[in-house]
Amino acid sequence: MTTFVDLTAWLAAEPADAALTDVVQTIAATCARISRVVASGALSGSLGAAGSINVQDEEQKKLDVITNDMLSEALKACGPVAGLASEEMEEVEPTGRVGGYLVTFDPLDGSSNIDVNVSVGTIFSVLPAPAGHAPVEADFLRQGRDQVAAGYAVYGPQTMLVLTLASGVNGFTLDAEGRWLLTHRAIAIKADTAEFAINMSNQRHWAEPVRRYIDGCLRGKDGPRGKNFNMRWVASMVADVHRILMRGGIFMYPWDAREPDKPGKLRLMYEANPMSLLVERAGGKAIGDGGDILDVQPTRLHQRVPVALGSANEVEAVRAEMRAG
Ligand code: AHG
Numbered sequence: 352m353t354t355f356v357d358l359t360a361w362l363a364a365e366p367a368d369a370a371l372t373d374v375v376q377t378i379a380a381t382c383a384r385i386s387r388v389v390a391s392g393a394l395s396g397s398l399g400a401a402g403s404i405n406v407q408d409e410e411q412k413k414l415d416v417i418t419n420d421m422l423s424e425a426l427k428a429c430g431p432v433a434g435l436a437s438e439e440m441e442e443v444e445p446t447g448r449v450g451g452y453l454v455t456f457d458p459l460d461g462s463s464n465i466d467v468n469v470s471v472g473t474i475f476s477v478l479p480a481p482a483g484h485a486p487v488e489a490d491f492l493r494q495g496r497d498q499v500a501a502g503y504a505v506y507g508p509q510t511m512l513v514l515t516l517a518s519g520v521n522g523f524t525l526d527a528e529g530r531w532l533l534t535h536r537a538i539a540i541k542a543d544t545a546e547f548a549i550n551m552s553n554q555r556h557w558a559e560p561v562r563r564y565i566d567g568c569l570r571g572k573d574g575p576r577g578k579n580f581n582m583r584w585v586a587s588m589v590a591d592v593h594r595i596l597m598r599g600g601i602f603m604y605p606w607d608a609r610e611p612d613k614p615g616k617l618r619l620m621y622e623a624n625p626m627s628l629l630v631e632r633a634g635g636k637a638i639g640d641g642g643d644i645l646d647v648q649p650t651r652l653h654q655r656v657p658v659a660l661g662s663a664n665e666v667e668a669v670r671a672e673m674r675a676g
């Protein structure tokens with residue numbers, strides 16, 4: 352029988368300090384608990400709306416609130432965490448400690464899929480905390496390249512944790528005893544793909560470059576991309592990005608004219624940045640409006656960005672369209 356390395360043993364062999372290891376273990380343990388709440392669905396009364404609106408102007412689901420509370424409580428109790436920020440919280444929350452790390456998270460990604468029993472997830476990003484003072488919002492506003500760890504848990508047919516620390520991307524599967532076992536080593540995204548993921552219902556609202564790129568895919572073998580494309584859209588970023596890490600593809604959530612003043616739907620600090628780090632570390636690319644997402648200098652905690660990420664050659668094709676204007 353195959354024996355698997357567990358997350359604790361794997362972390363011990365990584366060049367991460369004890370404090371960072373503690374933060375990652377805390378997040379992983381909380382995601383394991385979240386997985387049980389998600390799996391219990393109607394049995395625990397956790398489906399449906401919470402009856403509140405979050406800072407994003409979205410209707411919160413009960414699970415958005417429950418998972419946010421679970422992660423917040425666990426991270427506040429985790430010694431090396433100086434501050435946290437979440438999709439579901441208006442302001443950053445200092446923990447009262449100084450130094451160590453900051454954590455930003457999307458506690459429940461794919462809210463629209465909760466009530467229909469389709470994969471959802473949790474996304475997280477770890478940044479260094481400032482030395483010498485309790486963190487304020489400005490301390491969180493660091494480029495994605497400054498992340499010291501990033502990852503997600505996907506609550507699907509299997510619950511998996513996909514993680515990057517100093518280098519490489521590795522995937523762990525949750526077993527029945529609640530242990531994360533290394534099942535996917537050195538995940539790599541192939542450079543070529545014939546599968547795209549985008550919400551096609553927004554097509555009429557896109558800008559010209561995105562329209563041209565997708566039109567090229569839809570024209571298939573005789574079009575500019577020279578091959579026939581398949582399309583997938585789970586509507587949980589975690590699940591769509593997980594598919595891309597497993598078998599390649601391109602995922603896009605571009606700017607669109609429904610909300611012209613917003614650069615996109617997805618949030619930089621706890622969706623785009625952690626996913627972009629994972630994708631780049633796996634050999635893929637991640638761009639916003641033409642530049643790399645990881646180079647964006649954030650100016651606001653909840654800022655949004657357009658996103659195109661995945662297989663390098665397709666992301667470069669999108670970038671070329673954006674440059675052509
Ligand atoms: P969240 O549930 O954390 O608010 O994020 C939802 C995001 C993302 O997971 C997904 O890719 C996208 O919204 C789906 O958007 P559409 O409903 O427009 O397809």
Ligand code: MN
Nearest residue numbers: 407409438462
């Ligand atoms: Mn949301």
Ligand code: MN
Nearest residue numbers: 457460461622
């Ligand atoms: Mn999300």
Ligand code: MN
Nearest residue numbers: 438457459460
């Ligand atoms: Mn969310």
